Amino acid sequence: xxxxxxxxxxxxxxxxxxxxxxxxxxxxxxxxxxxxxxxxxxxxxxxxxxxxxxxxxxxxxxxxxxxxxxxxxxxxxxxxxxxxxxxxxxxxxxxxxxxxxxxxxxxxxxxx
Amino acid sequence: xxxxxxxxxxxxxxxxxxxxxxxxxxxxxxxxxxxxxxxxxxxxxxxxxxxxxxxxxxxxxxxxxxxxxxxxxxxxxxxxxxxxxxxxxxxxxxxxxxxxxxxxxxxxxxx
Numbered sequence: 001x002x003x004x005x006x007x008x009x010x011x012x013x014x015x016x017x018x019x020x021x022x023x024x025x026x027x028x029x030x031x032x033x034x035x036x037x038x039x040x041x042x043x044x045x046x047x048x049x050x051x052x053x054x055x056x057x058x059x060x061x062x063x064x065x066x067x068x069x070x071x072x073x074x075x076x077x078x079x080x081x082x083x084x085x086x087x088x089x090x091x092x093x094x095x096x097x098x099x100x101x102x103x104x105x106x107x108x109x110x111x112x
Numbered sequence: 113x114x115x116x117x118x119x120x121x122x123x124x125x126x127x128x129x130x131x132x133x134x135x136x137x138x139x140x141x142x143x144x145x146x147x148x149x150x151x152x153x154x155x156x157x158x159x160x161x162x163x164x165x166x167x168x169x170x171x172x173x174x175x176x177x178x179x180x181x182x183x184x185x186x187x188x189x190x191x192x193x194x195x196x197x198x199x200x201x202x203x204x205x206x207x208x209x210x211x212x213x214x215x216x217x218x219x220x221x222x223x
Contacts, residue, residue, distance in 0.1 A: 034211075038155075041201065041217075042216060042217070043116070043203050043205075043214035043215050043216050043217050044155065044203070044205075044214045045214070046211050046212065046213060046214075049210070049211065087154075098143075098160075098207065098212070099145060099157040099160055099168065099171075100145075100147075100155075100157065100205075100212060101157070102147075102154040102155040102156070103154060104154055105154065
């Protein structure tokens with residue numbers, strides 16, 4: 001499983017885009033980049049995942065560099081409810097086991 | 113988190129008692145994962161089960177902890193003879209081949 005590095009915390013103004021970086025220089029060719037978030041002790045919430053191409057869904061966009069050593073999660077219009085700890089992880093898709101290795105994540109504080 | 117159910121949401125036990133945590137996966141999901149989150153720490157993988165099979169228990173403590181996912185009914189995480197260090201939030205996730213979806217967790221407090 002890839003080791004990931006994220007900033008400990010970030011601030012973002014409400015209504016602005018939040019760009020959360022993640023370094024995963026040891027990610028292997030078949031590992032996907034997954035993003036989850038945890039809002040104040042709730043269960044982690046799946047956000048998005050990708051392999052090589054950029055991905056977008058109703059929650060966020062995921063930009064993965066061409067060399068796959070880093071990625072950025074983009075929340076296009078952050079709201080106060082997006083305040084949470086955001087986790088970036090490398091994980092195999094499918095297979096016999098797909099356990100997630102949670103690091104320390106980034107605490108995103110959205111400011112009014 | 114929609115669809116994955118855990119109960120109880122809060123559980124208080126005295127040292128030496130047993131704790132049983134239940135997880136009902138999303139409809140149609142046959143893969144269940146259990147994670148533990150100690151206070152002020154990140155989530156740690158405990159065990160991965162499919163129906164009637166334990167696939168990976170590499171994260172389970174060697175003693176007092178067990179898990180099952182029977183053919184019928186919820187997955188159960190069982191902690192025997194609880195100690196104060198077992199106080200934590202326990203999350204289960206049910207999974208498709210691509211993604212895990214987490215339940216709201218059970219918060220265990222051992223007095």
